[in-house]
Structures are given as C-alpha cells and as structure tokens.
Amino acid sequence: MKRARRMRRLTAGVILASVSLVAVTVGSSPAAGAKGTPLSPALCAPGQNTFTLAIGNAYFPLPAGRQWVYTGTEQGATVSLNITVTDTTEVLYRGQEKKKVTARVVEETEWFDTDGDGVIDADEHLIEFSVNYFAQTQAGTVCYFGEIVDIYEGDIVSSHAGSWRADDPGNAPGIFMPAAPSVGMTFQQEAAPGEAEDQVTILAIGTVTVPAGTFTNAIKVRDYNPIDGSKGVKWYAPGVGLVVDGPVTLEPY
Numbered sequence: 001m002k003r004a005r006r007m008r009r010l011t012a013g014v015i016l017a018s019v020s021l022v023a024v025t026v027g028s029s030p031a032a033g034a035k036g037t038p039l040s041p042a043l044c045a046p047g048q049n050t051f052t053l054a055i056g057n058a059y060f061p062l063p064a065g066r067q068w069v070y071t072g073t074e075q076g077a078t079v080s081l082n083i084t085v086t087d088t089t090e091v092l093y094r095g096q097e098k099k100k101v102t103a104r105v106v107e108e109t110e111w112f113d114t115d116g117d118g119v120i121d122a123d124e125h126l127i128e129f130s131v132n133y134f135a136q137t138q139a140g141t142v143c144y145f146g147e148i149v150d151i152y153e154g155d156i157v158s159s160h161a162g163s164w165r166a167d168d169p170g171n172a173p174g175i176f177m178p179a180a181p182s183v184g185m186t187f188q189q190e191a192a193p194g195e196a197e198d199q200v201t202i203l204a205i206g207t208v209t210v211p212a213g214t215f216t217n218a219i220k221v222r223d224y225n226p227i228d229g230s231k232g233v234k235w236y237a238p239g240v241g242l243v244v245d246g247p248v249t250l251e252p253y
Contacts, residue, residue, distance in 0.1 A: 001108065001144065001176070001189075023208070023209035036184050036186030036201045036202075038186050039175055039185055039187040041173075043137065043139075043143075043175050044137065045172070046099040046166075047098060047099055049139075050137065050138045051102070051103075051136065051138075052137075053089065053102060053104050053135065054136065055104060055134060055135070056136070057136060057141070057177050058239060059237070060176060060236060061239065061240075062085045062134055062241075064085050065087065067082065067083065068082070068242065069118040069253045070082075070083075070251060071116055071248055072246070072247035077112055078112070078115075078116045079111065079112055080116070080118050080248070081245065081248050082107075082110075083107070083108050084106070084108075084109075085104065085106050088105045089102050089103060089104060089105060090102070090103050090105055091103075092145050092146075092165065092166060093167045094167075099167075101135055101145060101173075103134055103135045105131055105133060106134055107129070107131055109126070109128075110127040110129075111125060111126045112124055118253050125152065127152055128149065128151050129149075130149045130162075131147060131148045132144070132146070132147040134176065139179050141175060141178055141179045143175060143176060144174040144189055144190065145166040145167075146163075146164045147164065147196075149161065149162045162195065163195070164192035164196045165192075166191065166192075168192070170192075171191055171192045172191040174187075174188050174189040174190045175187040176189050181202055183203065183204060183219075184202060185202045186200065187200055189223075195227075196227075197226050197227055198225050199223075199225075201221065201224070202219055202221050203220045204219070205217060206220065208220075210250050211249060211250065211251050212240075212250040212251055215235075215243055217238050218237040218238070218243065219235065219236050221233070221234050221235075232245075232246045
C-alpha cells in the first residue's frame with residue numbers, strides 16, 4: 001500500500017520537508033538513536049491466527065463502504081488519493097484449509113487532480129491504481145496480504161511494480177497496524193523479498209491538524225523501503241485511520 005511509486009523519484013528530504021506543512025504537536029517520541037522494538041511476523045502468520053473481515057483496529061479501521069480522499073502538492077503538481085473499502089473479498093492460500101484466509105479488498109486510486117477537487121475529471125490522468133488485501137487477527141492486529149498494482153504513464157498501464165501476494169512462494173503477510181501501537185515499535189508491513197519490503201517504525205504520539213480537522217492521540221510513523229532506500233512519514237488518527245501520507249492530507253469530503 002505504497003502510494004505513488006511513480007513519485008519515488010523524489011528525494012527523502014523533499015518528502016520529509018513537505019510534512020512540515022501539516023500542523024503537528026508531538027507528545028512523546030523515542031530517544032535519538034534508540035533502537036525500535038521489532039514485532040514478530042508470527043502476529044500475522046496464517047497458521048497461528050484466526051482472521052476476520054470486521055477490521056476495527058482503532059488506527060486503521062476498514063468498514064466496508066468507507067472512503068477517504070487526500071490531496072496535496074508533489075513535484076509541483078496537485079495530486080489526490082482516493083482509498084475505498086469495498087464489499088468484496090479475496091481468498092488467499094487456496095487449497096490450504098489450515099491456512100486459508102479471506103481478506104477485505106481495499107482500492108487505492110491516485111491521480112493528477114488539476115483542480116484539486118478530489119474527483120477524477122475527464123481531462124485528469126491516473127498515476128496509480130491498486131487493489132489491496134487486509135484482514136484482522138483475533139487479537140486486533142491488521143495484517144496485509146498483498147496488492148495488485150497498475151502504474152500509469154499517459155493513461156496506459158506501464159508497470160505492475162510492487163505487486164505481491166502473501167501466498168506466493170517465499171512471501172508472508174505483513175503487519176500493517178498492531179493491535180496496540182506504541183512509540184518505538186518497528187515492523188515489516190510488506191513481506192515479498194525483492195519486490196515489496198516496506199518497514200515501519202512508530203516515531204511519536206501527538207496532535208495533527210489537516211484540512212479534515214484536528215486529531216489527538218495520533219501516531220506518527222516512518223516508512224522505509226530497503227529496496228530503493230526511500231523514506232516517508234505518515235500519521236494515523238484513532239477512529240479515522242490514515243490522515244497524512246507524505247505530502248497528501250485528508251480532506252473533509
């Protein structure tokens with residue numbers, strides 16, 4: 001669930017600088033240089049957990065029908081991101097009854113939003129579309145089971161880079177959001193060696209203000225992609241989910 005692969009040409013410094021445009025108040029953060037607390041991949045292992053489509057994690061709720069729209073400026077262009085929780089599902093580990101997982105399908109669409117209205121108009125161009133798979137464990141951890149990605153160049157799909165499934169050989173589910181996230185936790189969100197390996201560290205808890213409002217007890221996380229070395233910052237608010245994703249922020253639509 002990495003937005004705008006096409007935009008990864010940005011340097012990490014530009015991505016991090018853009019976040020400073022969002023009003024934030026940090027309540028607590030780990031000491032400089034402190035090591036994170038790594039979470040075990042077993043938290044999402046299919047053979048060790050049961051899963052539900054009722055994803056109610058406070059920091060990443062995914063009720064069917066929910067939709068969020070984000071807008072911001074990147075590389076001088078206005079871009080928007082739409083995230084929609086569908087009522088459809090995907091079965092993973094087919095034929096393996098002891099592992100079979102039914103996941104919720106979440107769609108992401110990113111585009112050049114020339115007028116910044118959060119709607120894809122006829123003269124606006126897609127950047128990326130992805131279908132993502134999530135389920136929640138009995139303990140409340142949201143697990144990530146992969147995504148199918150279409151990257152666009154001039155309204156034509158040019159790549160599927162970053163696509164992966166947890167049930168492909170050598171892959172595993174990622175931990176997308178712990179049941180009880182706390183500062184210092186670090187975890188693997190994507191577990192497809194060589195294709196998708198995003199890692200996340202929870203940096204702080206604080207207050208963040210975006211166009212959609214002011215959110216307290218929000219968590220700030222750092223994304224790190226060891227494949228290309230890129231980094232970014234996101235904020236998640238309780239009861240809402242993602243409110244800041246690099247330069248794009250949640251709109252009140």
